[in-house]
Amino acid sequence: MPKAKETGAASAPAKKTAGRRSYRSYGKIKPAPGKSKAEPKPIKVSFLGGLNEVGKNMTLFEYGEDMFLVDCGLAFPDQDMLGVDLVLPDFTYVERNADRIRGIVITHGHEDHIGGLPYLLKVLNVPVYGTKLTIGLIQGKLREHGLLNSASLNVINPGDVITLGGFTVEAIHVNHSIPDALGLAIRCEGGTIVHTGDFKIDTTPIDGGMMDLGRLAEIGQEGVLCLMSDSTNAERPGFTESERKVGESFETLFRKAGNNRIIVATFSSNIHRVQQIMNVAASLGRKVALVGRSLENVVSISAELGYLNIPEGIVIDINMINRYPADKLVIITTGSQGEPMSALTRMAFSDHRKVEIHPNDYVIISATPIPGNEKTVSRVVNELMKLGADVVYEKMYEVHVSGHA
Ligand SMILES: [Zn+2]
Structure with missing residues (x-):
């Protein structure tokens, strides 16, 4: 960060x-x-x-x-x-x-x-x-x-x-x-x-x-x-909540998503966040697919080194997502900063080869824009909403806590 x-x-x-x-x-x-x-x-x-x-x-x-x-x-x-x-x-x-x-x-x-x-x-x-x-x-x-x-x-x-x-x-x-x-x-x-x-x-x-x-x-x-x-965030009074808080929010939101497909965008390096998404998905009987090269890399390295504990049989190949009903899927993706070439941005602009956004998608942006990225993030949120998706981001629920004190 x-x-x-x-x-x-x-x-x-x-x-x-x-x-x-x-x-x-x-x-x-x-x-x-x-x-x-x-x-x-x-x-x-x-x-x-x-x-x-x-x-x-x-x-x-x-x-x-x-x-x-x-x-x-x-x-x-x-x-x-x-x-x-x-x-x-x-x-x-x-x-x-x-x-x-x-x-x-x-x-x-x-x-x-x-x-x-x-x-x-x-x-x-x-x-x-x-x-x-x-x-x-x-x-x-x-x-x-x-x-x-x-x-x-x-x-x-x-x-x-x-x-x-x-x-x-x-x-x-x-x-x-x-x-x-x-x-x-x-x-x-x-x-x-x-x-x-x-x-x-x-x-x-x-x-x-x-x-x-x-x-x-x-x-x-x-x-x-x-x-x-x-000194990142030093201007904000108070203290940063525990990462565990985000897990509680995922529990609430994943239930709220009902029968919809869930898409969560986060930083690929936030391994504890990915762990919490996988744990909640597993507890609700949903499979997890990963989108974005950096995310796939970090997940495989951290699982290999013992920093990520992937629940047995939960991860499916992104090419298999159409074989599962919407309420049995969580897609974790990169692009939480609205980066132009990222997976979430491509999805939002109907330009992703493997994931198409539908009105039954429930998108959680589990990150806060790095200063300077506010515009690109809001552009992505707008496009996702135009396609009919529900979009949840930090201002609405505690779907992100900072990595800084
Ligand atoms: Zn850092």
Whole structure:
């Protein structure tokens, strides 16, 4: 999910340098007794993307001669970027310092955190670290780019500490809208920086346990120089509901759908959401068909790695949907953002080869438009309604909760 980071603890004024990057020095910390007497150097943090924007998250940490990266995402083009398929961070500074980069740590498997990785690894083949699911999703991507054999992919678990030159990086379990997400405690002689990654605090998560607030508290006691926190939705008062809440809404809505065919659009990477849709479908005796390449990919990878528990015999091939009555079917599809080429958009414009929208369709858009996508989403909703379908989206029922705190 998108995010922008804030460096709330930065007290030193931002020092502008040439180009688009800005560097911040995080003060001087006295070395601990018994440790090196050398004066600690400033830690430099450069945001190559993801700050003050939604997408292409990429951050460079620098201490002395050592550098490492956190995340390498892509952004999707705005509607006015005609002819542009995807937007990448500017790698120039990274390329120039290629011999100083010790590795790249990936916080989670969302496109805006891993999507740029194949393009980076083509110019800079450094070791990549991430949790099992994150690495699984990266493998799928690298295979498409023919990079799978040359890349150095390393699976880490929450609690693991990896050494990257003069840095150590500790992985901390956080909740988010994709399983296996991490926050990071980054340490060097200059001090400790906590990078939360994208996170929410879910006290009743579907799987994987609650975010490790205890460990964060311990690190806080040790002393933290700077907290870099996900700030998506920071302007909204209150807190984000548990993912479990959406499951309850599905129960209600699936019953409300009566004899109609149910179509649910969601982010393909929201595996816990897909799990809940499958569970409710199974409990009501409906089969599930998947539409959209990214959804099929993520479902197969996450089922293989044990992150998705597909009820026995529930998934049917999309080519088989016409053999089942409407009230025995749930179709899960991509396109919850109204992306022009996505399956749901094609369905809405009667342009999908396999799914035709009828007045007996009950469409649930289980997502909220990413800022900037409101127009395309409402266009899709309008078209679906013109075809006679019932359409349910976030404003009407709790069919979505955010992945951010
Ligand atoms: Zn995310």
